[in-house]
Amino acid sequence: RAKNIITSALSIDEFFRISQCKSAKEMWDTLQDTHEGTSDVKRSRKHTFIREYELLRMNHGESISDFQKRFTHLINHLVDLARKFEVEELNLKVL
Known part of the structure; x- marks a missing residue:
């Protein structure tokens, strides 16, 4: 369910960035690193x-x-x- 919520809020470019992630946490961490940096x-x-x-x-x-x-x-x-x-x-x- 969390994965669906995250993906529904993304642009197509951001979706492709996280499309291979296995979990919602991995998606979130990828987006966080992308937008805020490590x-x-x-x-x-x-x-x-x-x-x-x-x-x-x-x-x-x-x-x-x-x-x-x-x-x-x-x-x-x-x-x-x-x-x-x-x-x-x-x-x-x-x-």
Whole structure:
């Protein structure tokens, strides 16, 4: 039943990606690795985003609005990768 639920929600390309899987768990794990990456990929992405956060500065000629969008986008990526922030830390970073 779980296999049917998973396959009914997929595009044709995603269906072909998991069509040879034997169990719902194998299907799920394959889809998760495809869309989120393996734990090594996640760790690498997290380190890249942390480094970008540490070096984040407003670019010459960049509007405050554009900087805020870039900042928010970066923070959202880090939060998705389980990085936690205190509100005070974020406020100080923007200043």
